[in-house]
Amino acid sequence: xxxxxxxxxxxxxxxxxxxxxxxxxxxxxxxxxxxxxxxxxxxxxxxxxxxxxxxxxxxxxxxxxxxxxxxxxxxxxxxxxxxxxxxxxxxxxxxxxxxxxxxxxxxxxxxxxxxxxxxxxxxxxxxxxxxxxxxxxxxxxxxxxxxxxxxxxxxxxxxxxxxxxxxxxxxxxxxxxxxxxxxxxxxxxxxxxxxxxxxxxxxxxxxxxxxxxxxxxxxxxxxxxxxxxxxxxxxxxxxxxxxxxxxxxxxxxxxxxxxxxxxxxxxxxxxxxxxxxxxxxxxxxxxxxxxxxxxxxxxxxxxxxxxxxxxxxxx
Amino acid sequence: xxxxxxxxxxxxxxxxxxxxxxxxxxxxxxxxxxxxxxxxxxxxxxxxxxxxxxxxxxxxxxxxxxxxxxxxxxxxxxxxxxxxxxxxxxxxxxxxxxxxxxxxxxxxxxxxxxxxxxxxxxxxxxxxxxxxxxxxxxxxxxxxxxxxxxxxxxxxxxxxxxxxxxxxxxxxxxxxxxxxxxxxxxxxxxxxxxxxxxxxxxxxxxxxxxxxxxxxxxxxxxxxxxxxxxxxxxxxxxxxxxxxxxxxxxxxxxxxxxxxxxxxxxxxxxxxxxxxxxxxxxxxxxxxxxxxxxxxxxxxxxxxxxxxxxxxxxxxxxxxxxxxxxxxxxxxxxxxxxxxxxxxxxxxxxxxxxxxxxxxxxxxxxxxxxxxxxxxxxxxxxxxxxxxxxxxxxxxxxxxxxxxxxxxxxxxxxxxxxxxx
Numbered sequence: 001x002x003x004x005x006x007x008x009x010x011x012x013x014x015x016x017x018x019x020x021x022x023x024x025x026x027x028x029x030x031x032x033x034x035x036x037x038x039x040x041x042x043x044x045x046x047x048x049x050x051x052x053x054x055x056x057x058x059x060x061x062x063x064x065x066x067x068x069x070x071x072x073x074x075x076x077x078x079x080x081x082x083x084x085x086x087x088x089x090x091x092x093x094x095x096x097x098x099x100x101x102x103x104x105x106x107x108x109x110x111x112x113x114x115x116x117x118x119x120x121x122x123x124x125x126x127x128x129x130x131x132x133x134x135x136x137x138x139x140x141x142x143x144x145x146x147x148x149x150x151x152x153x154x155x156x157x158x159x160x161x162x163x164x165x166x167x168x169x170x171x172x173x174x175x176x177x178x179x180x181x182x183x184x185x186x187x188x189x190x191x192x193x194x195x196x197x198x199x200x201x202x203x204x205x206x207x208x209x210x211x212x213x214x215x216x217x218x219x220x221x222x223x224x225x226x227x228x229x230x231x232x233x234x235x236x237x238x239x240x241x242x243x244x245x246x247x248x249x250x251x252x253x254x255x256x257x258x259x260x261x262x263x264x265x266x267x268x269x270x271x272x273x274x275x276x277x278x279x280x281x282x283x284x285x286x287x288x289x290x291x292x293x294x295x296x297x298x299x300x301x302x303x304x305x306x307x308x309x310x311x312x313x314x315x
Numbered sequence: 316x317x318x319x320x321x322x323x324x325x326x327x328x329x330x331x332x333x334x335x336x337x338x339x340x341x342x343x344x345x346x347x348x349x350x351x352x353x354x355x356x357x358x359x360x361x362x363x364x365x366x367x368x369x370x371x372x373x374x375x376x377x378x379x380x381x382x383x384x385x386x387x388x389x390x391x392x393x394x395x396x397x398x399x400x401x402x403x404x405x406x407x408x409x410x411x412x413x414x415x416x417x418x419x420x421x422x423x424x425x426x427x428x429x430x431x432x433x434x435x436x437x438x439x440x441x442x443x444x445x446x447x448x449x450x451x452x453x454x455x456x457x458x459x460x461x462x463x464x465x466x467x468x469x470x471x472x473x474x475x476x477x478x479x480x481x482x483x484x485x486x487x488x489x490x491x492x493x494x495x496x497x498x499x500x501x502x503x504x505x506x507x508x509x510x511x512x513x514x515x516x517x518x519x520x521x522x523x524x525x526x527x528x529x530x531x532x533x534x535x536x537x538x539x540x541x542x543x544x545x546x547x548x549x550x551x552x553x554x555x556x557x558x559x560x561x562x563x564x565x566x567x568x569x570x571x572x573x574x575x576x577x578x579x580x581x582x583x584x585x586x587x588x589x590x591x592x593x594x595x596x597x598x599x600x601x602x603x604x605x606x607x608x609x610x611x612x613x614x615x616x617x618x619x620x621x622x623x624x625x626x627x628x629x630x631x632x633x634x635x636x637x638x639x640x641x642x643x644x645x646x647x648x649x650x651x652x653x654x655x656x657x658x659x660x661x662x663x664x665x666x667x668x669x670x671x672x673x674x675x676x677x678x679x680x681x682x683x684x685x686x687x688x689x690x691x692x693x694x695x696x697x698x699x700x701x702x703x704x705x706x707x708x709x710x711x712x713x714x715x716x717x718x719x720x721x722x723x724x725x726x727x728x729x730x731x732x733x734x735x736x
Contacts, residue, residue, distance in 0.1 A: 057694055058388070058391035059390075059391065059409050059410055059412065059694055060412060076730075076733075077734075082730060089705075153559075153564075154554050154555070154556035154559075155494055155568050155571070156571075160556075164493075171489070171493055171495075172496050172550070172553070172554025172555050172556055173550075173554065174559070177556035177559045179712040179713075179714055262559070263504060264504045264505065264705070265503070265504045265558070266504065266705055266709065280384040280388065281380060281383070281384055281697055283387050283391070283409070283697070
């Protein structure tokens with residue numbers, strides 16, 4: 001009896017020490033990741049937030065000069081408000097980006113879903129098709145954007161030639177030059193490039209659905225359409241949502257393709273192009289950082305909406 | 316062991332060989348428009364051969380704004396990767412702080428050969444930050460064969476004349492060539508549009524955006540008249556897609572034989588006259604047209620050579636600049652590639668005039684070119700230029716009326732000015 005007391009007392013103690021050891025090990029294992037994240041994500045983020053409260057022209061100012069919230073908004077001598085939050089160009093860029101994001105993500109998801117369903121079914125040369133479908137995604141964006149830029153060119157571009165023979169365009173017109181169709185033309189490029197990526201993510205989701213469920217549905221006499229809406233779609237939802245979040249966040253900070261095709265043109269200026277213009281063209285690192293902080297906040301809002309309203313579980 | 320010894324010996328031989336044969340290696344951020352890169356390389360190689368050094372000529376972005384964006388990041392970070400930069404005429408005020416003072420490296424007698432206005436433009440607070448290399452002014456290119464075919468004896472003197480001529484030629488040529496357009500220029504939203512639009516505004520008598528005292532003057536009836544006229548070009552004599560054109564896009568259309576008129580810089584002449592060009596021998600060059608009651612205006616462009624203040628080889632960099640900006644090399648570049656010399660006496664040189672006849676006939680255009688308001692707006696020039704170009708762009712795409720654009724540009728530049736430039 002005398003021996004049992006210490007043993008029962010020791011057991012939880014040992015458990016605790018095992019747990020403690022384990023969590024200590026876990027910390028050591030996580031530490032490199034945390035340090036790397038702090039260096040490559042945390043530091044730039046904090047530095048950007050800090051710079052957004054300063055005036056800093058890299059050509060003329062030797063060091064950033066603190067100015068509080070003036071980059072965001074300040075009152076001019078005559079009492080009118082000025083600053084980023086009152087800049088109509090910025091709000092136009094936000095609106096353009098949102099339009100771009102919504103239209104491209106919706107189209108990519110629908111097309112990607114279609115493509116995934118096709119390449120998920122069994123047929124000859126399936127492997128070849130799966131590889132071929134990924135080619136647009138594999139081409140570097142700079143290259144494909146320039147390629148499309150030439151295809152859209154009014155004088156020698158093939159798309160303009162088609163447009164002319166279909167009677168949609170007159171000589172000297174092109175879809176990217178017309179300010180009313182430019183954004184749509186850019187969405188088309190983005191869909192061409194990214195729908196395969198969506199297809200790949202959705203395909204992974206499709207393959208995780210066990211095939212015996214379809215066999216059971218067949219036995220029960222459910223039609224293929226019914227199977228899709230009652231079986232495939234609900235089971236695919238988690239994969240679809242992750243893909244949607246990926247693409248939405250990506251599309252919100254789109255820069256390369258629109259910039260290559262349209263440069264600083266106001267009708268296709270996205271938030272990131274606006275940030276670049278302020279920061280790089282105009283050398284205003286303080287103001288440009290304020291723009292970056294707002295982009296960060298806007299993307300964060302989108303993420304929070306997604307995660308809460310759709311109850312996405314990451315585990 | 317034996318292998319290692321041989322390897323070590325080879326490495327040593329290689330390293331010492333390189334060190335023995337070569338001087339220093341300079342990095343040169345030069346040009347990329349037209350035959351720019353090849354011409355830079357030719358000149359730099361000649362200097363390298365003469366001095367036993369090596370020059371690495373970089374591939375740089377085509378558009379001046381993209382170049383500035385890249386260089387001001389490098390210089391802002393005090394990078395010494397590039398020793399010699401080719402800088403635009405509007406940059407000394409923007410990046411001059413990070414450029415070396417060349418006044419000690421170029422003998423005064425040599426410097427005095429250049430146009431004094433350009434030297435003055437490159438002198439910031441008594442510091443010579445760049446040596447003039449070639450100057451630029453917007454000119455009007457036209458097809459001599461087409462003007463003759465449609466019964467015109469000379470290039471248009473006013474914008475209205477240009478419109479009539481371009482319209483008639485376009486209508487005639489469209490019958491056999493559906494891609495033919497009357498007039499191309501730089502209508503994309505970038506620094507090039509600032510240059511083109513300043514010419515329109517100024518040739519109507521609408522001033523220079525910001526006057527020399529720093530007063531914003533752009534919102535006036537003459538600016539509005541100029542913008543109205545040009546807006547009426549887009550979609551009629553100019554392709555609607557001119558709003559996506561930079562220099563090279565315009566040149567591609569013109570040189571492909573698909574345009575009657577083009578506004579561009581002098582480099583396009585040599586390119587159009589090169590072997591294999593479809594319009595070789597059919598190119599005329601004239602001063603740009605004027606508005607009613609105004610006189611022709613050409614925006615002053617041009618490029619200087621500057622040394623990075625943080626360069627590891629300041630002496631060699633200055634020597635390369637002195638060689639390239641010298642009379643002999645400027646003459647070669649004028650003859651080979653129609654770059655406007657910055658040395659006045661070369662405009663009387665018979666070899667130069669034989670290769671590029673319009674250097675003589677348009678001498679006044681080059682010496683009276685209108686400067687962009689870079690000196691007065693100092694470090695805010697790029698913001699001012701962006702606001703101006705964007706406003707004009709909205710007129711070209713018909714998203715904005717000329718009246719609204721002029722007043723919006725005025726208020727934006729006033730806001731940028733704040734308490735002063």
